Amino acid sequence: MVNLPNDDKSCGWYSVLPTPEPAKKLVGTQKADYAIIGAGFAGLAAARRLAELKPEARIILVDAQRVAEGASGRNSGFVIDLPHKFSLEHPDPELKKKLLHLNRTAISQLQGLVEQHNIDCQWSAVGKYQGAVGERGEEHLSHFEHLMKNLGEPYHWVEKAELSSVLGTNYYSRAIFTPGSYLMQPAALVQGMGNNLPENVELFEESPITDIQKLNGNWVLTSNKGTVITPKLLLGTSIFTREFGYLKNRLLPVMTFASWTRPLTDEEMKIYKGDLNWGLTPADHAGTTLRMTADRRILIRNTYKHVPKYGKSISDETRQWVQTDHRKAFLARYPELAGVPLTHTWGGVYAISRNFTNFFGELEDGVYASACDNGVGAAWGTISGTLLADLVVGADSQDLRDIQYVTDMPSLNPPEPFLGLGVKFRINLAKWQSRSEL
Structure with a gap:
């Protein structure tokens, strides 16, 4: 069956x-x-x-x-050139260089298709931020800087004032910007x-x-x-x-969840004061991904679940609970936009392996x-x-x-x-450890 x-x-x-x-x-x-x-x-x-x-x-x-x-x-709309966080820590530098080349070949291929077929998907070469909320996140950023130096890839630090002018929130303490990632509307x-x-x-x-x-x-x-x-x-x-x-x-089936707002109005954009079309991933991998889309929607992504029966493992009540958590994360970053609702909350299932x-x-x-x-x-x-x-x-x-x-x-x-008990424990432990970065 x-x-x-x-x-x-x-x-x-x-x-x-x-x-x-x-x-x-x-x-x-x-x-x-x-x-x-x-x-x-x-x-x-x-x-x-x-x-x-x-x-x-x-x-x-x-x-x-x-x-x-x-x-x-159903993903968050990033096309990332760098090897994944776990691959970045691999001891073989040749493996990381090959992954980087393969990812960039894929990006070039996708860009060619977008241009050839005039696909309207908000495709943009704007890089991405890796952001820290506090001390734990900044420790992860320092480790990320070390990995980037070893890889020989460009990056630069973005301090709080400059970062808040981009993101429209002073919630984050620092970030590292890498220029090679693209953003898009995945669907x-x-x-x-x-x-x-x-x-x-x-x-x-x-x-x-x-x-x-x-x-x-x-x-x-x-x-x-x-x-x-x-x-x-x-x-x-x-x-x-x-x-x-x-x-x-x-293979382990894991689902992660996202919510987003309706497009901000002109008045709400004046309150927001940040830029359009950027993406931030968390310095701590169990933290919160944040995006402002090109069409004025703020997206929040966090929360992981082990889903042995895929979508059937998740009830409407669970999605409502997830949206409540996303609402808290949204208000922590944008309290002045409390009148803006989250209009959609969804999950996407993917495969991970124990040895990545x-x-x-x-x-x-x-x-x-x-x-x-x-x-x-x-x-x-x-x-x-x-x-x-x-x-x-x-x-x-x-x-x-x-x-x-x-x-x-x-x-x-x-x-x-x-297996199920172990995965649930690891997910809950990561969430607890990263609670200051959510």
């Missing part, structure tokens, strides 16, 4: 998009040279690259939901890429695959009203990869996957999906060798109930 995505319907990013055309659903028996499950960053990138490498092939891309309804359309970007796929890619939405089996040398993908028969299957399914029996005891390792490669004969983004999906999904297509068709490159260098097998998890 496959546990399907069960996302809430309150994602702010998706709610403001134009209503899409009715979904084309998988019906009947379809034959394809290549099939891809999952139309997020990884699946879309894999489909586009396969179409480029094999222009005469029929490529089928299938998703259980509408494009941009899932995790890829708009993902939907835009889905609307502009190559001609030999056929997209089926609202068609959850509930079973995959090998029959007569081909893979048979079964949905409720149709099947796909293909010799080559690519999984861009992230945490849901385990639902098909792969990496089953190696991403999986990339062949799972068994004819089945390939990029799985476990460890919370940095936009750049990683884009480059890993692209290079997974290269791997499938045998197109060697330095980038392919680099991604094979930086990936490995995620660690095995302990059995339940110890």
